[in-house]
Amino acid sequence: MKNYSAYLIDLDGTMYRGKEVIAEARQFIEHLQANGIPYRYVTNNSSRTPEDTAKKLQNFGIEASVEQIVTASMAAAAHIKSHFPEARAFAIGERGLTDALKEVGIEIVEESPDVVIMGIDRENNYKKLRNACLYVQQGAEFLATNPDIKVPTEKGLVPGNGAFIKLVENVTGVEPTVIGKPKRHMIDFALEQIGANAEDTIMVGDNYDTDILAGMEAGLDTLHVHTGVTTLDEIKNKDRRPTYSIETLEEWFK
Ligand SMILES: [Mg+2]
Structure with a gap:
């Protein structure tokens, strides 16, 4: 396993499931935090503000500041501002x-x-x-x-x-x-926010068709975690596989 200098992380199915926190995910964030590794949460949810999402994570006991939230709406606004x-x-x-x-x-x-x-x-x-x-x-x-x-x-x-x-x-x-996953714009925007290169960053998510494809599109290594949508068996049948595929995030920093 390579040492990544930054992490982009999906929310639903990766950090929590609906109203339930994923305990291993909380530990995973604590590890990033303790080691000073920068990370951003990247979400396709366009209706919530970053404040709403940070609050939701904090209520689960997960470390999250407003600055760490990247939404498809923010990336869309930035895209419009720079292109038009x-x-x-x-x-x-x-x-x-x-x-x-x-x-x-x-x-x-x-x-x-x-x-x-x-x-x-x-x-x-x-x-x-x-x-x-x-x-x-x-x-x-x-x-x-x-x-x-x-x-x-x-x-x-x-x-x-x-x-x-x-x-x-x-x-x-x-x-x-x-703008959002599986397209690369939001991923590119998050990299820019964090000041990280694609080669040194990994995209973490549960959904092959959104998280993993978006990460691949943007040239990142990808970590698929089976706590949400896509099963490990489904991954085995894909032509382009994620860089890593694990059962829970507990396995990652072992
Ligand atoms: Mg998800």
């Missing part, structure tokens, strides 16, 4: 997204935007989707925080941001630039 600096944005999303846009000084407008950015919005409606479709057809850049089609809940699967993106994509024939 003067852009005015039409945003479908919750506070996690609107706060992130305001934070970097992007004006949010209801009409004539240069950019349409979509994150999950549990108050979404026909008018918002209709406007997004029209603005994209009028030439606005189309971006999305994350492509997750469905989200597991206790009651079953519910629509994620990806389901709504698909709707706009189907109507307009335009594919959005996706």
Whole structure:
């Protein structure tokens, strides 16, 4: 095992499962903390602010500061700011997204935007989707925080941001630039935040199709942990395997 100088870490299925902390994950973070190894939590969740997420981790007894949280909304806001600096944005999303846009000084407008950015919005409606479709057809850049089609809940699967993106994509024939995992933009953004190189950093996560693929895309080594979505057996059948695959994070620093 190589000594990595920085860690990027997924949340759900890696640090906790729903409302339950994963004990081995807490110890893993304590080890990083004790050894002064820098790390960031990277999440596709676009609705929560970094403050919300830090608080959630702290309530589980996991060391986390607001600065250590990287969300797809923050990465999307940074992407818009650097590629379309003067852009005015039409945003479908919750506070996690609107706060992130305001934070970097992007004006949010209801009409004539240069950019349409979509994150999950549990108050979404026909008018918002209709406007997004029209603005994209009028030439606005189309971006999305994350492509997750469905989200597991206790009651079953519910629509994620990806389901709504698909709707706009189907109507307009335009594919959005996706910022979150499995794309690399959020990973690149997190590396920049931490001041680390891809070669010296490892991406840790439970989901092969998001965490591991995003890490590979960005040129990082990857650590798959089987406390969430993807099983060790499923990993064995993949053409491109993660650098490491383990049962729990307890095994890592042994
Ligand atoms: Mg996960």
